[in-house]
Amino acid sequence: MEKVNKNAGKIAKTKKVKNVLLETDFNKAWVDFFQSKKIPAERFFKNIAAGTKKGLKDVPINVSFKEELVTVYFSRSNNIDRLLDLLQNVHSSGKQFRGFLTDLCESVLRGDTSVSFPSRMDLGTFQEFIFSWIGSLGKRKIKIADFKKLLLFLHFGSLKALIGHTTAREAINTALAKGKKQSGVSCEKRSELELLLQCPPQQELFSCLLAYSESLLLSEDKSSRIEKKNQKVSNVGKPKESNLNELIESLQRENKEKTEELSELKEACQFQLEELKGQIRGMMQDEITRWLSMAYAAANAEPPRINVVRERIEDTLKLIEKGKAWLQPLG
C-alpha cells in the first residue's frame, strides 16, 4: 500500500514537470528563436504558451536574461526580421507575452547605437522622435533596413500605447514618400490599402508593410484607445490656451449681456420711478393744491362755506388714501 502511494507521488511529480515549463526552458526557447530554430513566430507563441499555461504566466523578466537576449539579438543582423515576426503576431497570442516582448523591444531599441532613442516616454516625445528620425534619413528613397526599423518603432509605440493608427500611417506614408513627388493627398486620410498601393515595387518592403498592416488590423481596438488618449493629451496641451480664450470671450459676452440687462433694468426702474414721481407731482400740483386752495378760500369766505371745506378735505383725504394704497406694494 505504501509502495503504491510512493508510485502515485512519482507520477504526480512527473506530470507536474511535464505540464509546467521551467524558467530555464522559457529562456532557452527565446534564445533559440533568435539563434537557431527558424520556426514561425505564430507557432513559437503557441508552443511557448502551451508550456506556460500556469507556471510562467507571472514570471518576471530576469534582467540578466534580458541583457543576454539583447546580446543574442544583436549577434545576427537579420534578427530584426525575427523580432518583427514576433511583434506582428503578438496580438494573436493573447496578452500573455506582450509585456515581455515590449520590454525586449525597448531593450533592443535602446541597445541600437545607431538610434538615439528618447529616455523619456510619452506620446509627444515618441511621435516627435519618429518623425525626426524619418527626417534624419534624408530625401532619398527609404532603405529596406530603415523601413524595418521604422516598423519596429511603430510596433513598440503601439504596444506602449504611444502612437495611434493615424499617426503610424502618417509616419509610414512620410517614409514611403521619400524620393517621390507630393501626391497632394493628406496622409492622414490614407487607408492601409492605399499605403500598400503606393509602396515601392520591392517585394520585401511590400511584404513587411503587408505584415504590419495585418497586425494593425488585429490591434485596431487598442489603436482606437490610443487615438482617444492621444486626442485627450493633445487637448490637455495645445487647446488649453484656446479654451482659456473661449472662456474669456464667454465671460466678456456674459458681462456685456448682464450690463445691458442692468441698463434695461435701470431704464425700466427709472421709467417707473419717473412715472411714480410724475403721478405724485400731478396729484399734488393738480387735485390737492386745487382742492385745498378752494377749501382755504371757502373757509375764509364771508360767511365761511363749511360744507365746501369739508368736501374738499374729504376729497383730499380720499385721494391720499388712494395714493397710499397705490404706493403700498412698492414699500
Place this chain on the structure above:
Amino acid sequence: MAATFGIDFGTTNSLVTVISTDILTTKKRPYVLTHEGKPHPSVVWYGGTDPVVGKEAKDHLSQLGLGVFGNFVRSPKIFLGSPYSISVGGIKKEASDVVADLLGFLRKEATSSSFKGNSFESAVITIPVTMRGPARAELRFAAQKAGIRIHQFVHEPLAALYGYLRRGKNFGQTIADLERRLVLVFDWGGGTLDLTLCQVQNGLLMQIANLGDTEVGGDAFDLRLRNLIRRKHEENFPNSDWSLVQPNADARLLQACEDLKIGLSEHSKRSLFISDYLATPGPEKDIYAEISRAEFEELVSDLIIKGIENIRSLLEIAGINREAIEFCLATGGMVAMPAIQGSLREIFGMNRLKMPESAATLISEGAAWIAHDEARLQTAKAIEVLNAGNTFVEIIPSGVNLPLAEESIEKSVDMYCVDPTDGYAKFLFARPKWPGKEAQGDERIPYTLMSLNVDSQSKPFFERLHVKVRIDENLIAEIRALSLMRGEKREAKIHDLEFGLKLKGSD
C-alpha cells in the same frame, strides 16, 4: 431700441403708449406715457413765440367746447380734412400745422421723459369712426410734419376692444370663444360718443356698423353745469356784472365744474366755491353753489337719452336686437356717471356690461398692441359692382390686407355696356350688409352710383368698360371707370370703407 407706439389722438385728450418688456417679469406690457399720471389735453395755445400744448395750454383755457377760442385750439383734429384754413388769434393756420404741433409735443414728451433711447418714428394712430378720407390724409401729412410715420390707422372703438381683449390672460382663447359673437363698443368721451358693433369672424375682428355723435360729449355736460351755476349765482345776485370776470376765473370755474361732475358720480350732493370770480368788492365776487346728483341728472337727461338712443339706432342699422350682443364694452370718462351706467345696465344687464379699470388708457394701449402685434387692417366686406344681370361682381374681395404707409392696392374688372341707347353706362358700387354674407341674394348697402358716357349708337355688348379700384394708405377707395370707345372717364371716392382687424395668432 426699436419700440412700437400707439397714439390715442383723442378729441379732448391724447395719449401715447409703448409696448416694451417689463424687465422684472420679462413679459411685454404697455407703458402709458402720461403727463403726471394724466393724459395730455388736446389743446394748443399760440400765446407766445412757441406753441404751448397739453395741460399748460388747457390751464389757461377758459372756454368749453371744441374748436378755436382766441389763441387756443381745442381738439384740432376736428378741422382736419376741411379745405379751409383756420384763424387762430387772427392768424391763418393750416389744420395740419396745429395737429403737427400737438403730435410733435406728444412725440417729444414720449421720448424725452421716460423711454429714452426709443426712436419714436412710427406709430399706429387711432381715429374716430366718423373721420373721413380727406381728414385721414391730412392727419398723415400732419404726422409727417411732426416726424411720425403713421404705420396704420385704426378706429378708436376697435382699438379699445383690442386693448381690452389684450389685457385678458388668454388672448387667443378669448378670441376663439368670441367667434361669430357680436360685441358693442360704447366709447363716451369728453368730445364724442362713438359706437361700433363688432363681430369676430375667422379670427378677424370686424366692424359691422359704426355710429358717432359729437353733440353729447362730456364737454356738453360740463357746459350745462357751468351755465346752471352761473344762473344760480345770477338768481342770488341779480345785479352781478359779468363783464367783471377775473382773468383765468372762467378756467377755474370750468375745472371746478368738471370736478363737480366727477364728484356727483360718487356723492349725491356736492358744492362748489370759486373765490374772486368777479372783480367786485361785494359778496357776489365769489361763486358758491350746491348741486345734487338728481338736479344734475335732470339737467342733462336729454343728453343721456340721446346718447343711449344711439345704441338703439345702431342696432336698428345692423338689424339685430340687443340680446344678440355678447357684451358691451363701455369706455370713456362719461360711463362713470351713475345715470349712464344705469341705462346701460338696463339694456345689457349686469353681466354683459364690461367696464374695465383704467378705461381712459384702453384706446392707446390697444393701438400700441396693434402696432406691436402687427395686426393688419383688412377689408371687412367686398367692394362690388352691380352688372346688367342684376348680380354683384366682386372687385376687391373681403379679407384683403389694407395698405400700410406708402402702399396701395389696386384691382380692376372689364365689362361691356349692355344697353347704350340712352348714352350712359350706369354703375352701382356696393358692399354686403353683413360680412361673410356675400351670396347674390344677400342684402347689399350701396357705396356710390356712377354714370359714364358711352356711344348711344353702338351695339349692345360693343362698348367695353374698364373699372379700376385703388385703395391708398389713407384707406380711401378711388374708383375710376373708363369707356374705351368714347374715351370717357369718371371718378368717385369711397371714404367709409369698413375694416376688420386680423387678430394675432388667429391664422
